[in-house]
Amino acid sequence: MGRAFVYVILGGGVAAGYAALEFTRRGISHRELCIISEEPVAPYERPALSKGFLLPEAPARLPSFHTCVGTNEERLTPKWYKEHGIELVLATRVKSADVRRKTLLTATGETISYKILIIATGARSLQLEEFGVNGSNAENVCYLRNVDDATRLVNVMQSSSGGNAVVIGGGYIGMECAASLVINKVNVTMVFPEAHCMARLFTPKIAGYYEDLYKAKGVKFIKGTVLSSFEKDSNGKNFVTKVDNLQHKIACAGSLLGVPCVVTDVVLRDGTNLPADMVVVGIGIRPNTSLFEGQLTLEKGGIKVNGKMQTSNTSVYAVGDVAAFPVKLFGETRRLEHVDSARKSARHAVAAIMDPGKTGDFDYLPFFYSRVFSLSWQFYGDNVGEIVHYGDFSGSTFGAYWVNKGQLVGSFLEGGTKEEYEAIAKATKLKPVIKDVADLERQGLSFAISV
Ligand code: FDA
Numbered sequence: 001m002g003r004a005f006v007y008v009i010l011g012g013g014v015a016a017g018y019a020a021l022e023f024t025r026r027g028i029s030h031r032e033l034c035i036i037s038e039e040p041v042a043p044y045e046r047p048a049l050s051k052g053f054l055l056p057e058a059p060a061r062l063p064s065f066h067t068c069v070g071t072n073e074e075r076l077t078p079k080w081y082k083e084h085g086i087e088l089v090l091a092t093r094v095k096s097a098d099v100r101r102k103t104l105l106t107a108t109g110e111t112i113s114y115k116i117l118i119i120a121t122g123a124r125s126l127q128l129e130e131f132g133v134n135g136s137n138a139e140n141v142c143y144l145r146n147v148d149d150a151t152r153l154v155n156v157m158q159s160s161s162g163g164n165a166v167v168i169g170g171g172y173i174g175m176e177c178a179a180s181l182v183i184n185k186v187n188v189t190m191v192f193p194e195a196h197c198m199a200r201l202f203t204p205k206i207a208g209y210y211e212d213l214y215k216a217k218g219v220k221f222i223k224g225t226v227l228s229s230f231e232k233d234s235n236g237k238n239f240v241t242k243v244d245n246l247q248h249k250i251a252c253a254g255s256l257l258g259v260p261c262v263v264t265d266v267v268l269r270d271g272t273n274l275p276a277d278m279v280v281v282g283i284g285i286r287p288n289t290s291l292f293e294g295q296l297t298l299e300k301g302g303i304k305v306n307g308k309m310q311t312s313n314t315s316v317y318a319v320g321d322v323a324a325f326p327v328k329l330f331g332e333t334r335r336l337e338h339v340d341s342a343r344k345s346a347r348h349a350v351a352a353i354m355d356p357g358k359t360g361d362f363d364y365l366p367f368f369y370s371r372v373f374s375l376s377w378q379f380y381g382d383n384v385g386e387i388v389h390y391g392d393f394s395g396s397t398f399g400a401y402w403v404n405k406g407q408l409v410g411s412f413l414e415g416g417t418k419e420e421y422e423a424i425a426k427a428t429k430l431k432p433v434i435k436d437v438a439d440l441e442r443q444g445l446s447f448a449i450s451v
């Protein structure tokens with residue numbers, strides 16, 4: 001059994017949605033394009049899951065946030081795909097790929113062949129088990145990557161109202177979920193190994209601002225440590241799951257027999273015991289590359305592509321979280337885990353496929369952002385080199401520049417206007433020479449506006 005298409009997009013997330021829109025804009029015939037996704041719904045704006053989806057009042061629900069509403073473009077509902085003759089193969093996992101034969105084999109046993117493949121498989125959440133801690137299958141332990149996870153998180157959160165949540169991880173998921181939990185009247189303790197939150201991006205000073213705000217909202221921080229185990233309650237009995245697998249199996253035997261086990265306490269490495277009605281885990285991701293290992297060149301944990309988003313096999317492209325691409329601005333290959341890069345890399349790949357003569361190399365300015373409570377920040381470029389803070393850290397508008405080898409390479413701004421964000425983006429892209437760092441500090445945001 002099999003079907004053949006000219007173009008196949010493997011994965012049905014953000015990048016797939018934006019690629020589909022680009023294909024239709026450039027003109028494809030009916031039944032030329034197929035999207036295969038493990039998720040049961042058409043591509044949607046994943047960032048909504050840790051923001052609007054978790055609101056207690058008028059939460060965002062599909063179909064309202066299908067791609068491409070995130071950039072104020074068309075909302076691609078299942079009907080849209082049908083009208084454009086795009087085959088949406090949903091709730092279907094691809095279990096193997098053969099790039100030599102140009103075929104994909106689905107878990108349902110169908111072989112789908114392509115002329116051109118776009119890999120848009122994104123990433124999966126890292127599991128606690130990968131750090132030697134068991135318990136991910138407990139009823140009140142939540143991860144957040146897809147709509148199913150988010151729906152489950154909402155249910156657990158609602159039943160924990162007035163209770164305690166322990167948030168494991170101080171990155172994006174940890175910070176955004178902690179804010180949502182507070183808004184939903186759940187008491188939050190955040191636990192992470194670093195000295196401050198958002199350690200991959202924030203400076204200690206920037207992190208301090210957000211941590212103070214979170215503390216004012218009642219969030220407790222336990223830093224510099226990790227969890228070592230969960231105490232669980234299964235069938236009315238308390239069990240302690242240690243790193244040991246056998247013990248875990250015993251603890252979750254109830255779960256295997258259909259009796260769910262529930263985490264009651266989080267035990268930290270220093271022995272601290274935190275009572276928990278629920279746990280949210282955000283400890284990073286791994287790109288979904290496994291189907292292509294040994295077939296395509298990998299780099300930086302992702303699938304290596306050139307400036308056209310083309311992999312080591314000329315019929316195969318990779319975009320979004322899974323792609324490691326050359327960032328011209330830095331002169332090196334990077335893999336980014338952010339929505340803007342997923343959207344733009346997808347569009348670029350389609351442009352390169354449909355109009356190779358007119359499509360140059362992807363010239364991308366890395367852009368990250370987040371919104372929590374009433375705060376909102378944007379970051380452009382790279383956070384390497386000397387840090388120059390500016391603005392009023394006791395007020396609502398402040399930021400930082402990163403100066404590397406005498407050039408401005410990164411800019412962060414909290415509480416900016418649309419024009420101010422555009423200004424820091426433009427300035428960062430231009431990489432102006434910075435002769436006097438003290439002067440840059442004095443000028444602050446005005447520097448970016450005047451570039
Ligand atoms: P994405 O993960 O969106 O899609 C991958 C798709 O491939 C999924 O549908 C998956 O099921 C499918 N798939 C994988 N393997 C498969 C297989 N073998 N067979 C079939 N299908 C398969 N970024 C940002 O810049 N700002 C933000 O505010 C946020 N917020 C945010 C919140 C939350 C909760 C998450 C999880 C992530 C964010 N992000 C973000 C990150 C952003 O969402 C992310 O970078 C993009 O979704 C990446 O898009 P992709 O299409 O590459 O992967």
Ligand code: NAD
Pocket residue numbers: 050131168169170171172173174176191192193194198199200225226227281282283284285337338339368369370371
């Ligand atoms: P992350 O990489 O942002 O943060 C991971 C965090 O895990 C680290 O900050 C660290 O504190 C913690 N950690 C690592 N090992 C640990 C351990 N053993 N025990 C406890 N904590 C540990 O990843 P994330 O927060 O899980 O986010 C997942 C993905 O979702 C990322 O790709 C991220 O870019 C994306 N995302 C982005 C946004 C945004 O851009 N606004 C929002 C949500 C999610």
